[in-house]
Amino acid sequence: MMKRPFPTGMLELDRTRQAPLYRQIYERFRAAIEQGMLRPGDRLASARSLAGELGVARATVEAAYGQLAGEGYFVARGQAGTVVSPHLAQRRPVRAGRVSAKAPAGAPPGAAEVPLPFQLGIPALDAFPRKLWSRLAARRMRSMSAADMFYGDPSGYGPLREAIAAYLLVSRGVACRPAQVFVTAGYRASLALVSHALLQRGDTVWIEDPGFPPTREVLRSAGHRSVPVPVDEEGIVVAQGTRRAAKARMAIVTPSHQAPLGFSMSMARRLQLLDWASKAKAWIVEDDYDGEYRYAGHPLPALKSLDTHERVLYAGSFSKVLYPGLALGYVVVPEPLVERCAETARIGSNGCPQLMQAIVSDFLKEGHFSRHIKKMRLLYARRRATLAAELLRVFGEHVRIDLRRGGMHLIARLDGLGNDDMLAGRAQQAGLNCQALSLRSIGAGGAQGLLMGFTNIASAAEARRLVARLRAALG
CATH class of the missing domain: 1.10.10.10 (Winged helix-like DNA-binding domain superfamily/Winged helix DNA-binding domain)
Structure with missing residues (x-):
């Protein structure tokens, strides 16, 4: 209570x-x-x-x-x-206006206590192992000492850094020492850390177009200049990047599952990007936000695993695989950058809550994390197929659905019903948090489609109810 x-x-x-x-x-x-x-x-x-x-x-x-x-x-x-009275009907706080179609992916609208239907970037909260998590948390609380109540290492809790390094070696092919792992408050904090450590005000950075809106926001707030680089079915078009800003100091990419189009960067394009970074003495930030979720074949090795010239920084997040309220992420930096990033972390933060880091550390070290990922991979594949089938049944020839090999959302391209921004607005007025694909592009004329998360659609009956609601909202 x-x-x-x-x-x-x-x-x-x-x-x-x-x-x-x-x-x-x-x-x-x-x-x-x-x-x-x-x-x-x-x-x-x-x-x-x-x-x-x-x-x-x-x-x-x-x-x-x-x-x-x-x-x-x-x-x-x-x-x-x-x-x-507990018997009163639950009422939501009043919120003015519709959910902004420009809201960052993964950011819950307003102060909603649960994700709205089709919310992007939110793992299946109904499938999270709450009882196991509670036991781990209770065990940590019972054993808490005075030292645990003090500030921890701004770079991260030692055992968690060890656990992350061990996990990445096995699952993503990333070989690193624990000292190279920096625990942060999530992707934005990871990007802020590396940009403060490696860039100077006014430096130029490649970003994917279309891309993830918070990336541009973080760079702008730090005084850096973003250069949008087109993305095709092989990933970021490096040749376009070199034509637009050959001397850029950094490139930020999502090679495993491009956000939002879902393409995986080809091996040829990966090697081309690494070659550019090596020759230009530039840095690459690999945002591997949902690389664990691949539904055809095994998860792709990380770009970082191909990095022989120490130019790639690998960013991961627990928000997409456990739950967003953790507000925990991490970034793996090349060996030569460890001291510089440690000093930046010390100056800019007291670090993340040590107790929560310890619980996550136990979750990884005891094998629960790997089992959870495996379970979620199977669950998401079923939920994605269920939503796609229902969209096809209801919208018929008016919908084309992009199903890539991985990810936590699909793209529904609706023909003859209007532009995607208008459709997203209607859906949001009906309490369905679809997002317009075109608004992820920097300029006008971006590809059309509705971005729809499927991870929290718990049953076929719920999929039917939500798609019927969407059909009614779109007219």
């Missing part, structure tokens, strides 16, 4: 109004419940405490509580206090 902070607006009563003070208190509590600021089961301040905050008699607050209880809004539980 949760006790929420008292709404600030409740602390100001209008004593010039004719309405009695108890009535004002009653009205504001009822409004807070109806607007979702207070929710079923929330525990409330005691009458004595609230009367002191408001500067009114205790009997005034008790009169308001009594009326709210009489109408079914509140339930008195003796020494446990007063709570908002």
Whole structure:
């Protein structure tokens, strides 16, 4: 049961109004419940405490509580206090406007407590091993010492860095020492770390077009110049990059599963990119955001595994494979950059919460992580096939579906129904968080399509219900 902070607006009563003070208190509590600021089961301040905050008699607050209880809004539980009735229908907080079609992938809209249908970049929350995770967390809490309560290493918790290095060697072909692994608060933090360590203000960076919007946002905030480079079925077009900015200091790519088109970078293109970086003395950031999820054949080796000239920095995230609330990621840097990145991490951060890092470390070292990935790979393949089949059944000849070999979303190309930005807006008004593919392109005229996450569609029945809702929204 949760006790929420008292709404600030409740602390100001209008004593010039004719309405009695108890009535004002009653009205504001009822409004807070109806607007979702207070929710079923929330525990409330005691009458004595609230009367002191408001500067009114205790009997005034008790009169308001009594009326709210009489109408079914509140339930008195003796020494446990007063709570908002658990039997009230759950109400969402009011949010103005539709979900922005330009919202970054993986960023939940507004303050939603659960992902909206078709949300991108969110793993299957219903399939997360909560009981196992709770046991690992409880074990860590019981053994917590005074040292565990102090600041940890800004570069990351030692055992977790060891576990990540061991996992990457086996699963992604990335050979590195634990000292090369830096634990961060996620992809944005990883990119901020390496850009501060390696770039100077005004430096030029290649980014994929279409691409992942937060990449450009992080670079812009750090004062760097992004140069969009087209992507084709083999990945980033290196020849175009060299024509547009041959002396760029960095390239940021998603070679395993291009975001958002889903293509895997060919071996020829990988070698071409590595050759450019070596000759230009530039850096490559490999964003391997969902490389574990491949549904045909084995996961591709990382670009980093081909790096013989120490030019590639490999960025991974636990948000896509465990749950986003962890806010944990990591970046593997070349050996010559370890000291420079460690100093940047020390200056810029106190590090991530050590307790959470320890739990993730246990999850990896005890083999739970690898088993979880294997389970999710099979589950996502089924959920993707289910959604694709339902889209084809409902939209028929009006839809073409891009199913690549991996990833956590599909692209539905809808013909004859309007441009994708308009369709995404209609879907979002209906509470379906489809995203417009065209808005991932830097310039105008980007490819059309709806980006749709499938990982949290738990059943065929749910897929039918959601696609029917989408069909109704699109008209």
